[in-house]
Amino acid sequence: MDYSSLPFDKTLIIIPTYNEIDNIERMVTTLFTKYPAISLLIIEDGSPDGTAEVVKKLQDTHQNLHMIQRTGKLGLGTAYITGFKWALEREYDFVFEMDCDFSHDPDHVKELLAAAQDNHLVIGSRYINGIRIINWPFKRLLLSYLASIYTRFVTGLPIQDTTGGFKCFTRKALESLNLDNIIAKGYIFQLELNYKVWSNGLKVKEVPIVFYERQQGVSKMGGGIIFEALFTVLKLRFKKMLGALN
Numbered sequence: 001m002d003y004s005s006l007p008f009d010k011t012l013i014i015i016p017t018y019n020e021i022d023n024i025e026r027m028v029t030t031l032f033t034k035y036p037a038i039s040l041l042i043i044e045d046g047s048p049d050g051t052a053e054v055v056k057k058l059q060d061t062h063q064n065l066h067m068i069q070r071t072g073k074l075g076l077g078t079a080y081i082t083g084f085k086w087a088l089e090r091e092y093d094f095v096f097e098m099d100c101d102f103s104h105d106p107d108h109v110k111e112l113l114a115a116a117q118d119n120h121l122v123i124g125s126r127y128i129n130g131i132r133i134i135n136w137p138f139k140r141l142l143l144s145y146l147a148s149i150y151t152r153f154v155t156g157l158p159i160q161d162t163t164g165g166f167k168c169f170t171r172k173a174l175e176s177l178n179l180d181n182i183i184a185k186g187y188i189f190q191l192e193l194n195y196k197v198w199s200n201g202l203k204v205k206e207v208p209i210v211f212y213e214r215q216q217g218v219s220k221m222g223g224g225i226i227f228e229a230l231f232t233v234l235k236l237r238f239k240k241m242l243g244a245l246n
Contacts, residue, residue, distance in 0.1 A: 003110040008037040011113060013096040014083035015042050018073050020100040021049040028058050028065060030106050038109075039064040041086060043079040046072050076165075077189035081179050088174055095169045097190075104166040108209045112168040115207050120173040121197045123159065124166035125206035133211045154233045155195055155240075160206060163190045169197075176200040178246045188232045195236055199245055 013031065017024060024042070031040060044052045044067055055067045068082060080097055087095045094116055098104050108124055115122040126133050127148060144163070151162040165187070177196055184192045198204050239245045 001114065003114060006110060006113050006117070007093060008035050008113070010091065010093040011035075011096065012039045012041055012083075012087050012090075012092040012094070013098050013109070014080060014087070015040060015098050015100050016045065016076055016079035016083075017042055017047060017051050017055075017100050018045045019047045019049045019051065021047070021051050021054060023100050023102060024051050024054050025058065027100050027102065027106070028055070028062065031109070032062055032064075034106055035109060037064075039092070040066065041083050042067040043083050044069045045074055045079065046070060075185045076187065077182060077185045080189070081182060084169075084174050084177075084179055088171070093171050095171070095174060097165055097167050097169075099165060103212050105210060105212065108166065108207070111207055111209075112166070115205050116168045116170055118203070119205040120170045120176075120202035121194065121204045122168045123161060123164050123194065123204065123206045124209035124211075125159075125161040126164055126209065126211045127160040128206050129208045134213060151191055151233050154237050157191075157195055157198055159194055159198070159204060162194060163187055164211075165190050166209060166211075169193075173197050173202055176202060181246065183235060184232050192232065192236060195240075196245060199240055 015027065028040060031038060042055050042065070044055065046069070052067065052069055055065070059065050059067070068086065070082070084095060094113060096109065096112070104124065112122045112124055127145065131145070148160060148162045151157060152159070177193065182189065182192060194204065236245065
């Protein structure tokens with residue numbers, strides 16, 4: 001497929017960071033090398049390791065590199081909400097979520113953007129066409145897979161990878177959401193957005209990706225995600241039944 005005609009100049013990639021000094025320069029350089037017209041927005045949560053200083057230095061040579069600095073580690077969900085609002089205030093038509101640690105392969109950006117030309121939300125899926133995760137411990141893999149099954153059972157959401165964090169929203173998808181009424185704070189935030197976009201009658205598509213466990217830095221995932229997932233899924237389902245989802 002010829003990806004050269006895709007609207008990279010109307011596309012923003014949001015990357016939240018906290019202590020990503022081992023990855024940030026390589027990620028920024030890789031993305032701009034592959035997609036020179038794209039824009040990046042770093043949501044920097046006060047990393048003590050100097051991540052922000054690296055970004056500031058890179059801004060001298062990349063005019064489409066932007067950064068919002070926040071005071072302290074305020075969470076993944078609030079980082080993306082901040083980025084979404086920033087994107088909607090500007091002329092972006094396609095907005096990505098993406099991790100800084102190369103668990104999301106930059107090569108897949110073009111594939112998600114291509115699918116977003118005919119869909120409102122495109123999810124880079126770890127669970128279609130087989131399980132596509134590299135170097136995860138079996139326990140974590142099983143937990144993630146079972147969580148997706150549980151989520152689909154409770155909500156009816158027709159998505160295999162309900163909590164994946166590599167995705168592309170169209171402007172219409174983001175505008176359909178009440179960004180001031182998001183329940184989840186951690187990783188289950190991904191499910192909430194998927195569920196609300198789908199419940200609004202918009203088109204959601206999964207595109208197969210290969211997910212790599214991070215090689216540099218430390219994972220931000222904590223044990224509280226399990227309990228948050230169990231209760232948030234039920235809460236979202238009840239809200240939809242009561243007509244109060246948004």
